[in-house]
Amino acid sequence: xxxxxxxxxxxxxxxxxxxxxxxxxxxxxxxxxxxxxxxxxxxxxxxxxxxxxxxxxxxxxxxxxxxxxxxxxxxxxxxxxxxxx
Numbered sequence: 001x002x003x004x005x006x007x008x009x010x011x012x013x014x015x016x017x018x019x020x021x022x023x024x025x026x027x028x029x030x031x032x033x034x035x036x037x038x039x040x041x042x043x044x045x046x047x048x049x050x051x052x053x054x055x056x057x058x059x060x061x062x063x064x065x066x067x068x069x070x071x072x073x074x075x076x077x078x079x080x081x082x083x084x085x
Contacts (some may be wrong), residue, residue: 061069
């Protein structure tokens with residue numbers, strides 16, 4: 001003979017299942033949080049690296065800047081050579 005389930009037993013079973021699901025979901029969220037923390041740290045390292053690269057690139061004069069400097073030196077050289085007797 002099968003034992004009939006009572007409302008209390010069904011409620012307890014349902015509550016237990018929801019509690020287990022909650023624990024499972026909490027564990028998943030914890031894993032996702034750890035993963036996001038790891039990605040966040042990687043982005044911070046990448047940001048620092050990009051700033052360093054940008055600082056280095058900005059320190060390198062461009063080809064146009066060299067050309068302008070060369071033109072300025074040439075024009076000054078012409079002026080100096082004209083003023084000398």
